[in-house]
Amino acid sequence: MAAIIDRTLTSIDTENSDPIDLAYFCKLLFICGVTKIEAPPQVFSKMKDLLLTDPISWDQSKTYFLKVVNGIFEFEPNELIEKNLDFSKIQDLRLKKIRLIGLEDLLIQDYETIFHNLLNSGAHYLDLCPGNHKHCASAIALEWLLMGGQSISCSFGSCNNDANLEEILMALKINGKSNLVGDLSVLREIKDVYERMTGKTIPEKKAVIGEGIFKVESGIHVDGILKNPLIYEPFSPESVGNIREIVLGKHSGQRSVIYKLRELSLSESCINEILFKLKEHCSKAGKSFSDLDLLTLVSEVHNDY
Numbered sequence: 499m500a501a502i503i504d505r506t507l508t509s510i511d512t513e514n515s516d517p518i519d520l521a522y523f524c525k526l527l528f529i530c531g532v533t534k535i536e537a538p539p540q541v542f543s544k545m546k547d548l549l550l551t552d553p554i555s556w557d558q559s560k561t562y563f564l565k566v567v568n569g570i571f572e573f574e575p576n577e578l579i580e581k582n583l584d585f586s587k588i589q590d591l592r593l594k595k596i597r598l599i600g601l602e603d604l605l606i607q608d609y610e611t612i613f614h615n616l617l618n619s620g621a622h623y624l625d626l627c628p629g630n631h632k633h634c635a636s637a638i639a640l641e642w643l644l645m646g647g648q649s650i651s652c653s654f655g656s657c658n659n660d661a662n663l664e665e666i667l668m669a670l671k672i673n674g675k676s677n678l679v680g681d682l683s684v685l686r687e688i689k690d691v692y693e694r695m696t697g698k699t700i701p702e703k704k705a706v707i708g709e710g711i712f713k714v715e716s717g718i719h720v721d722g723i724l725k726n727p728l729i730y731e732p733f734s735p736e737s738v739g740n741i742r743e744i745v746l747g748k749h750s751g752q753r754s755v756i757y758k759l760r761e762l763s764l765s766e767s768c769i770n771e772i773l774f775k776l777k778e779h780c781s782k783a784g785k786s787f788s789d790l791d792l793l794t795l796v797s798e799v800h801n802d803y
Contacts, residue, residue: 499533499677501649502666503625506692507537508561509658512544515695521548523691524564527654530688531667531680534563536576536651578625585612592620597651601628604638613645627651628661635661640669654692655700655707664688664706664738672732686739712742715786717751720744724757746787748780758792768799775799 504527512520524535524545539556542549542564549564551571556562561576578597584590604612616624626642626649628635639650639661653660664685670678689700689707702710712735714720722729723742735742744757755773759766775795776787787795 500643500647501533501625502531502663503534503536503563503649503651504532504653504663505536505627505651505660506654506657506663507535507541509653510696512541512695515544517545517548519691519695521545523688523695524549526684526688526691527663528566529681529684531670531678531682532663534565536561536563538562542573578623580627583612585615588615588619591616591624593622595623596621597625597627599627599629601626601638602630602632602634604628605634605641609638609641610645613642613647617646623649625649625651630656630659630661635659636665636669639666640673643670644673654688655704662705668706668733668738682737683739706738709740712740713745714742715745715747715754716749717754720751720754720757724753746776746780746792747785748777750776750780750787758789759796762789762792764793764796765800771799772796 506527507520507523520541527535538561539558542562543556549571551573554573557575563574563576565572565574578595580597580599581591582600583598598616624647626639626647628638630636636652639652643650643666650666651660652663652666654663656662664682667678667680667682671682685707693699700707700709702708705711712731714723714730719730723731723744727734727742744754744761746754746758750773752769752773755769755776756766759769759772772795775798776792779791779795780787
């Protein structure tokens with residue numbers, strides 16, 4: 499199995515982070531399928547007692563890898579040499595442990611041939627860490643793994659300008675060509691701990707881990723989801739620790755309103771009038787309808803009749 503190295507802790511400020519949060523973050527990363535976690539020694543020093551592993555002599559100039567061997571946490575120095583790839587000097591990689599960085603525009607090149615040459619370069623260990631300024635890093639990392647690459651480095655939630663950990667893990671799971679055994683339902687917990695440690699909020703529409711990616715308003719979208727979720731969802735909300743939520747708004751159709759009425763155990767009579775007033779209100783207010791708003795509206799419509 500290829501190694502998946504998470505580098506999130508190399509780039510976030512953990513000075514004031516709770517050691518319990520840091521240790522829990524690491525344990526959740528291993529659960530979701532990460533092979534190694536990279537961090538500077540001061541980060542691991544804060545939580546090594548919680549990880550129940552023997553202390554080692556830290557070299558402050560290096561980062562270290564945390565891994566699990568037979569259920570036991572172990573540290574090892576990061577001995578990878580970082581290089582920007584010079585396609586004319588692939589032979590220089592022989593017998594070395596290399597992390598290839600950059601590679602921003604690799605997808606518009608003949609990357610299959612480049613990957614083939616890298617895999618046959620004679621390097622002792624090759625880790626790919628593509629940059630994400632062109633928003634292609636996850637795709638590049640995934641192609642590397644699918645072609646037989648032995649290691650990638652990535653970070654959680656677009657952190658550190660790296661490939662996105664959660665996108666790669668989900669793509670591997672959907673693709674079905676990997677023996678990935680991680681439980682991705684912990685991604686919601688990882689997001690919560692990450693936000694607590696960093697004070698940053700993951701965007702609501704962020705792929706895989708965004709809080710709002712399973713909120714559905716459009717009438718035709720809701721109709722499709724209720725008939726067969728696979729029409730719109732390549733993976734279920736539960737598989738990433740999320741839930742599906744039908745939201746009422748100006749784009750809602752009758753099917754959406756009936757669904758919400760049944761969900762709240764409300765009468766379905768006067769459905770056309772309820773839908774008309776709901777759309778009118780949402781268009782004027784410029785926001786969606788809450789369950790409380792719907793309760794109030796239904797009561798008003800029924801009183802009118």
